[in-house]
Amino acid sequence: MEGAIQYPQFRKLRGGDVWYRIEGPARWTEFQRIGTRWVRHDVVAVQHPERMTLHDLRHDGERYAEVDRTEWAEAVGEELPGAAKPVEADLAGRTTFGVPARATHLIEADSDDAVRAALAWRPAGMPLLVLGGGSNMLVHADWPGLVLAVTVPGVAVVADDGRYVEVVVGAGEPWHDFVMHTVEAGWGGLENLALIPGRVGAAPMQNIGAYGVEIKDRCLWVEAVAIADGGLRRFSAAECGFGYRESVFKGAERDRWVITRVAFRLDRQAPLRTDYGAIQSELPEGPWTARDVAEAVIRIRQSKLPDPAILGNAGSFFKNPVLSAEAYARFAQEHPDAPHYPQPDGTVKLAAGWLIDRAGWKGHDRGTHGVHAQQALVLVNKGGATAGQIWQLAQDIRRDVLSQYQISLEPEVNQIGL
Numbered sequence: 001m002e003g004a005i006q007y008p009q010f011r012k013l014r015g016g017d018v019w020y021r022i023e024g025p026a027r028w029t030e031f032q033r034i035g036t037r038w039v040r041h042d043v044v045a046v047q048h049p050e051r052m053t054l055h056d057l058r059h060d061g062e063r064y065a066e067v068d069r070t071e072w073a074e075a076v077g078e079e080l081p082g083a084a085k086p087v088e089a090d091l092a093g094r095t096t097f098g099v100p101a102r103a104t105h106l107i108e109a110d111s112d113d114a115v116r117a118a119l120a121w122r123p124a125g126m127p128l129l130v131l132g133g134g135s136n137m138l139v140h141a142d143w144p145g146l147v148l149a150v151t152v153p154g155v156a157v158v159a160d161d162g163r164y165v166e167v168v169v170g171a172g173e174p175w176h177d178f179v180m181h182t183v184e185a186g187w188g189g190l191e192n193l194a195l196i197p198g199r200v201g202a203a204p205m206q207n208i209g210a211y212g213v214e215i216k217d218r219c220l221w222v223e224a225v226a227i228a229d230g231g232l233r234r235f236s237a238a239e240c241g242f243g244y245r246e247s248v249f250k251g252a253e254r255d256r257w258v259i260t261r262v263a264f265r266l267d268r269q270a271p272l273r274t275d276y277g278a279i280q281s282e283l284p285e286g287p288w289t290a291r292d293v294a295e296a297v298i299r300i301r302q303s304k305l306p307d308p309a310i311l312g313n314a315g316s317f318f319k320n321p322v323l324s325a326e327a328y329a330r331f332a333q334e335h336p337d338a339p340h341y342p343q344p345d346g347t348v349k350l351a352a353g354w355l356i357d358r359a360g361w362k363g364h365d366r367g368t369h370g371v372h373a374q375q376a377l378v379l380v381n382k383g384g385a386t387a388g389q390i391w392q393l394a395q396d397i398r399r400d401v402l403s404q405y406q407i408s409l410e411p412e413v414n415q416i417g418l
């Protein structure tokens with residue numbers, strides 16, 4: 001299984017001054033000395049000749065000598081980026097809740113090597129927080145360690161058969177910009193996920209979803225640098241263990257990886273998903289395009305969800321509860337009017353927003369913070385709230401919903417430093 005191979009691996013051309021670092025199952029970097037200069041090529045091996053070369057690099061010991069990290073670094077080490085200098089940083093401006101918090105060290109990393117350099121800089125035992133756009137976290141205290149802000153750029157088409165397009169996207173790309181890029185290009189499948197804040201690298205973390213689509217429907221693979229040793233691993237979509245607001249990166253592989261790029265398989269003929277929420281009523285006269293759907297989604301979201309630039313929030317604070325068929329049957333006897341969504345596995349998803357609304361919390365106001373007036377699932381920082389106050393409100397809502405409906409709400413927002 002590809003995933004079990006450790007990266008990077010190092011090779012040298014026998015009898016020449018060409019050095020290779022194999023970054024992952026379909027990627028290597030070549031360093032060639034020309035006079036006193038090093039020329040560097042980053043190669044993505046998705047087509048036949050590059051794949052063959054990669055195979056030879058790995059297996060043709062007569063042409064390529066296997067070298068270890070130290071020998072390789074001595075030869076071309078000066079070409080590796082050093083860790084950017086860590087800076088002390090304000091996290092309030094880097095998170096959409098905007099509650100006060102600082103980090104003792106923050107490094108921005110725009111490549112796999114920069115991620116590795118930052119990890120190598122981190123003294124043993126120093127706490128590490130990986131940061132994207134900060135739109136799915138509530139930071140409870142100053143971070144006494146390294147915040148690694150992933151800014152890896154780039155959108156690259158690596159295969160296109162006229163219908164399906166495979167596109168590899170750097171973890172630092174803003175998610176919404178990437179979705180609009182796919183809409184512009186006519187690549188279908190992600191249009192329902194327009195206007196979700198954050199960066200591409202965080203999208204697999206909780207398998208982001210909206211309006212009947214999740215990234216698992218279009219994700220091909222995820223590449224990530226190991227926090228333990230800097231190795232690059234490619235996780236196939238199956239290995240990502242995607243579920244409702246879940247992935248292996250929040251479960252068994254938690255705190256072990258820095259995601260640096262994500263690949264998607266998009267479809268110029270993807271059927272449009274217009275059956276969810278209020279999309280139909282927002283659409284103009286048909287026939288529709290993916291752009292029509294994206295624009296309808298944007299209008300609906302703008303009318304319901306607070307803009308984090310104006311009102312601090314992290315979207316849905318709680319996950320929608322998923323009940324077994326039996327538990328739902330008991331619940332439905334008392335609440336037959338509750339919106340519910342049968343799942344393929346027989347479970348039934350309820351709308352957490354409906355439960356919170358019915359329990360009387362919609363628009364609840366505590367001065368500096370409260371529950372959004374248009375969407376009961378969103379807790380807001382109206383200005384000057386602390387994470388502790390928002391967390392207290394969340395606990396009060398949880399307790400109340402539990403006592404009124406015997407349903408335990410789980411937070412969707414990541415609690416940092418709680």
Ligand SMILES: Cc1cc2nc3c(=O)[nH]c(=O)nc-3n(C[C@H](O)[C@H](O)[C@H](O)COP(=O)(O)OP(=O)(O)OC[C@H]3O[C@@H](n4cnc5c(N)ncnc54)[C@H](O)[C@@H]3O)c2cc1C
Nearest residue numbers: 130132133134135136198199201202208209210259314315
């Ligand atoms: C107004 C609003 C609406 C929203 N609507 C939706 C919605 O419809 N559907 C939905 O699913 N979500 C929604 N969200 C939540 C959020 O936007 C998404 O979860 C988004 O993917 C988070 O991206 P981020 O870059 O901001 O992640 P961050 O908040 O920076 O990080 C989230 C988690 O991922 C980790 N992480 C981030 N980047 C990486 C990386 N490169 N490698 C490893 N770990 C990483 C962090 O450590 C953290 O645990 C909404 C949020 C807001 C504010």
